[in-house]
Amino acid sequence: MSALRLEGVSKHFGAIHALSDVSLSIEPGEVIGLMGDNGAGKSTLVKVIAGNFAPSAGEIFISDTRVEFHKPLDAQRAGIEVVYQDLAICDNLSAAANVFLGRELTRRIGPIQILDYARMRIRAGELFARLKSETRPRDLVKRMSGGQRQAVAIARALLSDAKIVLMDEPTAAISVRQVAEVLNLIRYLSDHGIAVVLVSHRMPDVFQVADRIAVLRRGRLVASKRAADSSPEEVTGLITGAIEFA
Amino acid sequence: MSDQGKRNSVPTAHSLAEVIDQSEHRGLLSRLTSQQTFWVFMAAMLACLALSLLTDTFATERNLFNVSRNFAFVAIIALGMTAVIASGGIDLSVGSTVVLSSMTVAVLMSAGMPFWIGIPAALGVAILLGAVNGILIAYAGMPPFVVTLGMLSVARSLAMVLSNNKMIYQFGPDHDLLLALGGGSTMGLPNPLIVMALLAGVTGFIFKWTRWGQHLFAMGGNENAAKLTGIPVRQLKVSVYVFSALTAGITGVLEVGWLGGVTTNLGQGMELSVIAAAVIGGANLAGGVGTAFGAVVGALLIEVIRNSLILLGISTFWQGAFVGSFIVIAVAFDRFRSIRQQG
Numbered sequence: 367m368s369a370l371r372l373e374g375v376s377k378h379f380g381a382i383h384a385l386s387d388v389s390l391s392i393e394p395g396e397v398i399g400l401m402g403d404n405g406a407g408k409s410t411l412v413k414v415i416a417g418n419f420a421p422s423a424g425e426i427f428i429s430d431t432r433v434e435f436h437k438p439l440d441a442q443r444a445g446i447e448v449v450y451q452d453l454a455i456c457d458n459l460s461a462a463a464n465v466f467l468g469r470e471l472t473r474r475i476g477p478i479q480i481l482d483y484a485r486m487r488i489r490a491g492e493l494f495a496r497l498k499s500e501t502r503p504r505d506l507v508k509r510m511s512g513g514q515r516q517a518v519a520i521a522r523a524l525l526s527d528a529k530i531v532l533m534d535e536p537t538a539a540i541s542v543r544q545v546a547e548v549l550n551l552i553r554y555l556s557d558h559g560i561a562v563v564l565v566s567h568r569m570p571d572v573f574q575v576a577d578r579i580a581v582l583r584r585g586r587l588v589a590s591k592r593a594a595d596s597s598p599e600e601v602t603g604l605i606t607g608a609i610e611f612a
Numbered sequence: 613m614s615d616q617g618k619r620n621s622v623p624t625a626h627s628l629a630e631v632i633d634q635s636e637h638r639g640l641l642s643r644l645t646s647q648q649t650f651w652v653f654m655a656a657m658l659a660c661l662a663l664s665l666l667t668d669t670f671a672t673e674r675n676l677f678n679v680s681r682n683f684a685f686v687a688i689i690a691l692g693m694t695a696v697i698a699s700g701g702i703d704l705s706v707g708s709t710v711v712l713s714s715m716t717v718a719v720l721m722s723a724g725m726p727f728w729i730g731i732p733a734a735l736g737v738a739i740l741l742g743a744v745n746g747i748l749i750a751y752a753g754m755p756p757f758v759v760t761l762g763m764l765s766v767a768r769s770l771a772m773v774l775s776n777n778k779m780i781y782q783f784g785p786d787h788d789l790l791l792a793l794g795g796g797s798t799m800g801l802p803n804p805l806i807v808m809a810l811l812a813g814v815t816g817f818i819f820k821w822t823r824w825g826q827h828l829f830a831m832g833g834n835e836n837a838a839k840l841t842g843i844p845v846r847q848l849k850v851s852v853y854v855f856s857a858l859t860a861g862i863t864g865v866l867e868v869g870w871l872g873g874v875t876t877n878l879g880q881g882m883e884l885s886v887i888a889a890a891v892i893g894g895a896n897l898a899g900g901v902g903t904a905f906g907a908v909v910g911a912l913l914i915e916v917i918r919n920s921l922i923l924l925g926i927s928t929f930w931q932g933a934f935v936g937s938f939i940v941i942a943v944a945f946d947r948f949r950s951i952r953q954q955g
Contacts, residue, residue: 439842454840456833458900459826467830468841470823480821522841 367430369394369561370415370446370530375424377410384410386585388424394529397552397562399576399593401569403605406582408565412532415563416448417441428529447523449533455507455515462490462503465521493521497551513547520551523560530561537571549575569598581605581612588612648894648945649906656913659920667923677802679919681870684804685863687911689882690889691815692859694907697890698819699852700832700899701756705745706860706886708767710879713738713864715771717790718780718874727786731865738861739854741767746850760853764883772876781873794869804866808908811859816904828852832899881932888935889914892942914938 377385417435490503499517581589589612603609663670717734819825893906
């Protein structure tokens with residue numbers, strides 16, 4: 367059973383073919399590194415999977431069931447979580463509030479629903495402990511390191527019991543030590559049966575965590591092979607077009 | 613820290629998390645002093661004390677009654693303005709909403725309508741203005757500054773059309789009721805002050821304890837994030853401008869009763885005092901920060917300063933200079949603090 371399967375997915379914007387006939391399958395717990403030059407179609411593919419764009423052609427399956435997303439919420443309900451490059455986090459709120467943003471826990475006092483801060487803090491604390499992150503639920507995100515912020519974003523994915531986590535350039539703007547933290551978080555997700563699609567420009571990061579490398583060039587999937595059978599040199603060749611196909 | 617210091621601290625603390633927790637939850641006093649609201653409150657109290665000592669007119673019952681009522685009007689709208697500012701917007705139309713709301717109630721009641729039709733109609737008009745603001749901002753994607761600036765002009769003009777620019781001071785059969793509502797007092801406290809206290813309590817509760825409040829601050833902090841997590845930011849925006857307009861509408865109704873008559877220059881320039889009150893009370897114009905208590909304290913400081921200028925015999929022409937400088941000082945204060953935090 368695959369966690370996510372794309373069959374012949376294409377996306378056209380007028381005359382521009384952002385994605386042409388992409389077929390790809392990801393197993394539960396698999397980490398797939400999605401690589402390609404700027405404009406190769408990585409973001410478009412992520413957005414199609416996340417429900418931001420409907421594909422012009424092709425089908426998407428989750429756990430072998432065909433799905434159609436009309437909006438991001440549909441994808442979220444189907445078990446797809448996206449960790450955006452800018453993390454989509456509110457600096458002015460606490461870590462716990464961010465984890466529960468848009469799906470706050472409430473309790474009833476008479477006729478009114480009030481936020482259940484205690485329960486949210488406890489749940490968020492459990493998630494951070496599972497992620498082995500030193501993030502504290504009450505802290506404002508404003509005062510956190512890049513790695514802790516990643517933990518907040520990933521805790522959000524765990525909260526919803528996501529089957530697939532899409533990560534868009536998670537290591538682009540953080541320090542070396544924090545990159546290691548993020549890669550550990552990715553391994554944690556994978557160990558718990560969650561499939562991860564890692565979009566990145568950083569070759570070393572991808573080769574450290576990815577089980578498989580998929581390369582897009584001008585909207586076409588030109589490679590999808592085990593990381594162990596590939597090499598940074600080959601992938602560079604595939605990205606630039608020096609190697610036609612692998 | 614020296615080795616000895618470390619060893620000494622170990623037996624009292626059971627785990628790293630607890631130590632961190634202790635350092636986070638500092639004493640009440642140090643937490644208080646880190647709040648802008650605290651210092652503004654202290655400044656207002658200090659000003660009151662100084663005025664009581666320097667003049668024999670400040671601490672009179674009559675003056676305090678007046679100050680508290682004036683302050684209540686600004687504070688009520690500052691609650692709505694704080695919601696708007698915390699959500700990342702601005703509402704310049706509140707002063708005009710006040711006049712249109714009071715003109716609506718005045719025109720209807722002077723035409724013989726009862727109290728219970730006039731007031732809901734006035735509040736309804738205010739809500740409508742807020743909804744128009746909100747829809748243009750949220751759905752047409754127009755900047756709040758432009759939309760509400762336009763509304764500032766439109767609403768005041770409508771009030772002139774409605775009244776033919778005449779003063780209205782006869783309010784039909786329920787004349788006395790309307791005057792008692794805004795001008796009277798209950799248990800020695802002016803009614804507007806009581807309304808303000810109730811609204812401040814409710815607003816504070818909503819900000820802290822409801823999803824609406826949480827989403828509002830999330831949207832002000834990072835609108836894109838709020839959208840991505842599935843918060844309906846458009847409806848939320850409309851509701852925020854409706855809330856702000858409603859506070860202005862309530863003030864409009866109360867002000868008619870207090871003044872005993874309405875002219876079309878009511879509430880002119882009031883947006884400035886209200887925005888000043890919200891900002892002085894800690895609302896951040898960049899969005900995401902603000903409290904109900906802060907709005908009230910900010911309004912209190914402005915009103916006390918304004919009153920002191922009058923009592924100390926300083927020309928009222930100076931009022932604008934003071935209120936304007938206060939906004940700039942409050943924002944500068946906030947800038948310095950955030951620079952210090954970053955650096």
